[in-house]
Amino acid sequence: MPPIISISQLSKTYSSGFQALKSVDLDISQGEIFALLGPNGAGKTTLISIVCGIVNATSGGVTVGGHDIRRDFRAAREMIGLVPQELTTDSFESVWATVSFSRGLFGRRRDDAFVEKTLKDLSLWDKRDARILTLSGGMKRRVLIAKALAHEPRVLFLDEPTAGVDVELRRDMWQLVRGLRETGVTIILTTHYIEEAEEMADRIGVISKGEIIVVEQKAELMSKLGRKRLTLNLQEPLSEIPDSLEPYRLELKSGGCELVYTYDAQGQRTGITRLLTDLSAAGVTFRDLQTEQSSLEEIFVGLVKDKR
Amino acid sequence: MIVNHRAVASIYRFEMARAWRTVMQSVISPVLSTSLYFVVFGAAIGSRIQSIEGVQYGAYIVPGLIMLSLLTQSIANASFGIYFPRFAGTIYELLSAPVSFVEVVVAYVGAAATKSIIIGLIMLATAAMFVDLEIRHPVWMVAFLLLTAVTFSLFGFIIGIWADGFEKLQLVPLLIVTPLTFLGGAFYSIDMLPPFWRAVSLFNPVVYLVSGFRWSFFGQSDVSVGVSLAMTFLFLALCLAGVWWIFKTGYRLKA
Ligand SMILES: Nc1ncnc2c1ncn2[C@@H]1O[C@H](COP(=O)(O)OP(=O)(O)O)[C@@H](O)[C@H]1O
Ligand SMILES: [Mg+2]
Numbered sequence: 001m002p003p004i005i006s007i008s009q010l011s012k013t014y015s016s017g018f019q020a021l022k023s024v025d026l027d028i029s030q031g032e033i034f035a036l037l038g039p040n041g042a043g044k045t046t047l048i049s050i051v052c053g054i055v056n057a058t059s060g061g062v063t064v065g066g067h068d069i070r071r072d073f074r075a076a077r078e079m080i081g082l083v084p085q086e087l088t089t090d091s092f093e094s095v096w097a098t099v100s101f102s103r104g105l106f107g108r109r110r111d112d113a114f115v116e117k118t119l120k121d122l123s124l125w126d127k128r129d130a131r132i133l134t135l136s137g138g139m140k141r142r143v144l145i146a147k148a149l150a151h152e153p154r155v156l157f158l159d160e161p162t163a164g165v166d167v168e169l170r171r172d173m174w175q176l177v178r179g180l181r182e183t184g185v186t187i188i189l190t191t192h193y194i195e196e197a198e199e200m201a202d203r204i205g206v207i208s209k210g211e212i213i214v215v216e217q218k219a220e221l222m223s224k225l226g227r228k229r230l231t232l233n234l235q236e237p238l239s240e241i242p243d244s245l246e247p248y249r250l251e252l253k254s255g256g257c258e259l260v261y262t263y264d265a266q267g268q269r270t271g272i273t274r275l276l277t278d279l280s281a282a283g284v285t286f287r288d289l290q291t292e293q294s295s296l297e298e299i300f301v302g303l304v305k306d307k308r
Numbered sequence: 309m310i311v312n313h314r315a316v317a318s319i320y321r322f323e324m325a326r327a328w329r330t331v332m333q334s335v336i337s338p339v340l341s342t343s344l345y346f347v348v349f350g351a352a353i354g355s356r357i358q359s360i361e362g363v364q365y366g367a368y369i370v371p372g373l374i375m376l377s378l379l380t381q382s383i384a385n386a387s388f389g390i391y392f393p394r395f396a397g398t399i400y401e402l403l404s405a406p407v408s409f410v411e412v413v414v415a416y417v418g419a420a421a422t423k424s425i426i427i428g429l430i431m432l433a434t435a436a437m438f439v440d441l442e443i444r445h446p447v448w449m450v451a452f453l454l455l456t457a458v459t460f461s462l463f464g465f466i467i468g469i470w471a472d473g474f475e476k477l478q479l480v481p482l483l484i485v486t487p488l489t490f491l492g493g494a495f496y497s498i499d500m501l502p503p504f505w506r507a508v509s510l511f512n513p514v515v516y517l518v519s520g521f522r523w524s525f526f527g528q529s530d531v532s533v534g535v536s537l538a539m540t541f542l543f544l545a546l547c548l549a550g551v552w553w554i555f556k557t558g559y560r561l562k563a
Contacts, residue, residue: 014563052404055563074311074406082404088397092329093322104318105405147401 002066003027004155004186005051010060012046012210020046022210023060028155028188033181035201036190043210044190045085048157052082064155078106081153085160085190087140091133095124098132099146106151118146121176138169145173149180156180158189162196174200198222228265228293230272231258232279232286242282248275259284265293315407316415323389323419334385335427338377342431345373346438349495360497363526366439371522372494373435378428378453379460379489379514383481386420386464391471394560403562409555413465420461421454428453441525448533449524455540456517462547469560488514498530513543 005028012021020043028034036044049055051062053073062069064076090098099115119125122142127135132143141161148156158177162170177187177200191197197204198218205215214221237256248271251260263270279286310316327334346366354365361368393399402412435441443449471477492514498506509515510531520536523529529536553559 049563052400054400054403056558074408077404077406080404082400084397084400086397088400090396090398092326097322097325101318101322102401104321105315105401105407107312107314107406109314 001030004030004065005188006063007047007051008061010047010050010062011058012043012050012055013058020210021050021057024207024210024212026205026212026215028186029203031181031184031186032202033177033187033189033200035197035204036188036207037192037194037197037204038190038207039192042192042207044207045159046210047207048082048159048188048190052080052157053077074107078151079154080157081148081151081155082157083141083144083148083159083161085163087137087144089132089140089143091131093132094129095119095132095135095143095146096128098143099150102147103150106153108151114152115150118149121179122146123172137164138166141165141169142172145176153185155186155188158187160190160192162191162193227262228270228291230261230263230275230289230291232261233258233288235285235287238284242284244282245275245278245284248278259286309408309410310414312405312407312411315405316411316418319402319412319415320419320422323385323416324422326389327385327419327423334381334423335430338381338427339430339434342373342377343434343438345369346435351438360500361526361528363528364439367435367441368497368522368526369495370432370435370439370441371525372489372492372518374428374431374453375456375514375518375521376486376489376494377431378424378456379485379517380481381424381427382420382457382460383464383467383485385423386417386461387468387471387477387481388464389416389420390465390468391477394468395474399561413462413551417458417461417465420464421457424457424461425453428457443525444527445524449521452517452521452524452536452540455544456521459540459544459547462544462551466547466550466554469554472560485514488512489518493518493530513539516540 005026007024007026010021010024011019013019024043024047036047038044046055050057051064051069053069053076065079067073067076067079069076093101096115096119099119100110100112103115104110116125119128122145124139124142124146127139132140135143145158145161156177158173161173165173177189181187189196189200201218203215204218204221206213206221231253234257238252238259239256241250241252241259248261251262252258253260261272261275263272346369349365349369351366354369357365359365359368393402432441467477467480471479491509492512493509494514498509498515498519501509516531516536516539519530520533520540523533523536554561
């Protein structure tokens with residue numbers, strides 16, 4: 001099956017001269033949940049905004065459902081629903097009016113039953129006549145989701161959907177996302193939380209400084225991302241690592257007082273038991289130990305290094 | 309040209325609903341202020357002014373007053389209509405929707421023009437309660453009303469795109485349009501001015517609008533109707549060119 005979204009050599013340089021995207025290539029398959037993972041400022045919103053028609057690309061192309069987003073913008077945009085990162089809503093409109101408005105704006109015939117269902121799915125039905133400015137932040141986000149779904153899109157973009165969102169809405173949202181996927185809707189979400197990408201996505205793309213560093217099935221990426229570090233505080237400082245411990249690729253730190261072992265926490269065998277046995281065989285003793293997850297930043301650095 | 313007619317209808321309805329929500333500001337206040345003009349200029353001062361070219365002063369100022377509010381209302385409605393989504397960030401939805409720029413302009417300008425025409429008609433009805441009014445050329449009256457409303461709603465749309473703050477939104481109407489209207493013969497015939505100032509007035513575009521509109525009421529005008537009509541179309545063409553330029557360059561709409 002051809003990809004539902006195809007992005008090729010997409011670059012964006014803002015008028016300030018800042019290059020936010022550097023020749024991005026990315027294909028999204030029909031019906032998948034794709035997570036775009038990257039730190040703040042990586043270019044996630046820029047990428048989404050270009051696909052949705054909010055920002056003009058500097059060069060490169062995008063097709064949605066085979067429709068070029070410039071030449072055939074109507075057909076492309078009809079397929080897309082967008083929940084933006086910022087809580088931007090009309091203040092004085094009622095919930096019902098603003099969601100119906102979105103449906104009409106996207107060229108769909110009025111369908112009160114569908115709008116009703118959407119509002120009910122998002123627990124907004126009781127608030128249908130409320131003015132948006134009277135709603136809480138979480139409720140406003142629900143309204144934005146309802147607006148994005150009002151025209152029955154085939155592709156849904158969720159830009160940092162859980163930033164500042166309470167547990168209940170998070171749960172509802174993931175339930176909704178899974179339900180949408182059942183009906184064949186393709187979902188692309190951005191996040192800077194690894195856990196979130198892990199929880200939701202089928203496939204994950206990592207973006208950093210405007211470049212897509214890696215795109216992989218979740219399971220494969222998780223094993224790469226899931227590196228942990230075991231630090232051993234030694235009784236006696238070592239001047240060098242004994243030859244018998246060579247295979248563990250240990251690092252000596254703090255002037256020989258610490259031994260650091262990096263391992264894959266998701267792997268079948270972490271190698272810790274064997275390491276500890278071999279350590280005592282080599283006569284190395286330790287006072288204390290800690291393990292820690294590598295941070296996203298470190299992982300990015302690692303990924304970039306792996307790639308080059 | 310209009311493919312997504314549902315989108316045009318949605319935006320139009322949204323804009324009209326906004327006016328209805330703020331009916332105090334958008335309808336009642338212009339009507340009230342006009343009534344005050346009638347009381348002050350028409351009744352109080354007008355009783356001391358002789359008729360101008362055979363038209364009673366109270367009636368003479370009616371077309372100018374309507375024109376004044378038509379201009380300011382068209383600009384205010386259209387500029388606010390497009391500026392506010394930019395300011396609030398809700399413009400993202402408009403930009404990501406399957407609508408063309410022409411459809412967006414038609415919807416916003418259409419709604420703004422409709423509102424100002426409704427206000428103009430209410431003012432006309434209000435005026436008819438104070439003075440005897442006779443409209444010689446009703447079809448032309450409506451034509452001038454429509455043309456002016458559309459032209460200045462387009463102008464307002466351009467201002468709403470250009471403005472990057474609420475001050476700028478107020479600036480043009482306050483510093484340019486209102487003075488030009490007051491000096492444009494809304495309350496007098498420019499023939500009453502000394503020759504030098506009359507010549508200067510001819511550079512004021514509003515003179516042509518007021519004059520043409522007044523002609524449709526009383527059958528007499530400061531400048532010929534043909535010239536008035538031509539000038540109105542000229543402004544319309546200028547505004548269309550401005551809007552077209554915004555579309556071509558994506559000026560201030562898209563990064
Ligand atoms: N309109 C703009 N003008 C100039 N720079 C921008 C603009 N929008 C975003 N940027 C810059 O582009 C980079 C990427 O931004 P963004 O796509 O919002 O990142 P993310 O969503 O991954 O946090 C950031 O450094 C940001 O400052
Ligand atoms: Mg972002």
